Amino acid sequence: MFENAGATAVWKNGPFFRYLAEHYAYASHYFGVCHPSAPNYLALTSGKAWQCGSDGYSVYSTSNLGHLLQSAGLSWAGYMESMPTPCDTTNAYPYAVKHDPFVYYSDLVGNATLCDSHVLDLNAWNRSVANGTLPQFSFITPNMLHDGHDTNVPTSDAWLRGFLGPQLNSSWMRSSVVFVTYDEGFLNGVPDPSGFNGTDGGHVYFSAIGPWVQQNYTYPLDAGHYNLLSTIEWLLGLPSTGHNDSPAFPPMTGLFRLPVPFAVEPSASPMIGAAPLNVSFRSTVTGGSPPYTYRWSFGEGNGSTLAAPTHVYLDSGTYPVTIEQTDAANQTATGSLEVVVENATSPVRVQVAANRTLAVAPANVTFTASVRGGTPPYQVRWYFGNGAPPATGPSASERFPSPGNYSVAAAAIDARGSIGGNVVNVSLVRPLSVHLLLGSPTIRVGVAQNATAALTGGPPQGASFAWTLNGTLPVGTNSSKLVYVPRGNGTYQLAVTVRDRLGEVARDQANFTAFGGTGSPKSPPPPPTTPGAELPWEVTYALLGAAVVVVGLLGWAIYRRRSPPPGGPTVPGPSGSATEGAGPSPAPARTEAPPPGEPPPPPGS
Secondary structure, three states, X not given: OEOOOOHHHHHHHOHHHHHHHHHOEEEOOEEOOOOOHHHHHHHHHHOOOOOOOOOOOOOEOOOOHHHHHHHOOOOEEEEEOOOOOOOOOOOEOOEXXXXXXXXXXXXXXXXXXXXXXXXXXXXXXXXXXXXXXXXXXXXXXXOOOOOOOOOOHHHHHHHHHHHHHHHOOOHHHHHOOEEEEEOOOEEOOEEOOOOOOOOOOOEOOEEEEOXXXXXXXXXXXXXXXXXXXXXXXXXXXOOOOOOOXXXXXXXXXXXXXXXXXXEEEEEEEOOEEEOOEEEEEEEEEEOOOOOOEEEEEOOOOOXXXXXXOEEEEOOOEEEEEEEEEEOOOOOXXXXXXXXXXXXXXXXXXXXXXXXXXXXXXXXXXXXEEXXXXXXXXXXXXXXXXXXXXXXXXXXXEEEEOOOEEEEEEEEEEOOOOOEEEEEEEEEEEOOOEEEEXXXXXXXXXXXXEEEEEEEEOOOOOOOEEEEEEOOOEEEOOOOOEEEEOOOOOEEEEEEEEEEOOOOOEEEXXXXXXXXXXXXXXXXXXXXXXXXXXXXXXXXXXXXXXXXXXXXXXXXXXXXXXXXXXXXXXXXXXXXXXXXXXXXXXXXXXXXXXXXXXXXXXXXXO
């Protein structure tokens, strides 16, 4: 956290600040909360400024970032350069209490043991770096000279280069992000009043540095210290303080391109059937880096290293199948499922039913199994085909969050070990949506307008269509396509309402303009002229307008030739002509180049 400079001044006078912004992520519309310093530090660590207009020292009983970290069991520390003793509440230049937010909170400063072990001098940071014991969150405040408060941007830039520059390729940076910002903005030596959402702390520099931020990226949205607190909470999985780290100031998630966890989900086709059962296996991978290696176990002593193996089960039984998959970075992901092989002549018969086999995702579906034959009692196991663990019992419910076709299997084992099974298929579709497409946004009266209702989601067949014109007038038929011929000039509004066989309803509308006729949209077209003799109306009216202009100019010229000049001097015109009443010609536009050596302004300024 640096002090008292606007974004443009930092960009212009801080080459290392500019380097970080250009190579990592930079927020072009980042603002302080208010003036002067202390309330910005409090805003960033509690979500509330508390004392805008004052740098005085007060103690607040409120939720804060230190409290959230402590409650979550995460390691953390505030490092204050030049602080004489841990948790010092007395100014000792160049250490300033107003730049140490943690001593403003009663739950920290009121607990000497807690505060003394978490609010430390910057030398403690250097020791942690050397020992490889950095905490999960660190807050760093340079002293009054290095933060620019009593010096300038070049001084801060040189300090940051020496402090952070050697660490950019260190091992701890591989899993970290560093935020660099200023407390408040200044313009021409006075506090900048700009802000957003009621804040007025001025436009300040902000960059995010690390391997998981978007490189060479400018974050374009309004943001500030409240958003940075929300971002810290999001990254570390912390709750809100209950203040302005809220939906009004959301986390800056767009700064990041976070890795997708390496995971594998195996599938089998079929999952259940009579022996001998030929089963095909495959795995669905998220994250990781190809190429992959595979290690399958089929649950009866055999396995495979193929990506998509097949295996024949000769004996009845329930077989646990596992896969261990390793990527190019030596990351390993595992997955499992079960294959049920029935007796070739099993006396156990299973019927499976679902309360619905077609639904809009996400949906909860309830299944029931009816078992007969064999020797009761029966054990029933359910396999949902969506990666969920098996369930047991004569009935089961499962939530399917994503669209897709799922084969849900039930296997029943009787008291003698005989196995029977059956499958029910369930289809989950996306919510119904319709987009109305027009042949053209403008069309001549009497020419057909072609409209199409393009559907996404919903079941593939069975939708009904209702078309209206200008709000209420029914037109067309029960079809996804409509041909409509406008009868007069004006703007037409077509709308289509679609209902699918699940009862879902979607609606869309679009406007087009008809021209070249007369009357309102419901008037009949004008009578035609003699065939072959008409000109397009645009050409006719253009020629008529030109004739009017030419005649008018000719009349004006004749009048001017016969009338004496009003008495103004004549000024030689181009090529020796005379222009009556003309004044001096305007000066040509002038374009000035920026002064040599001037760096470009920061993005978004």
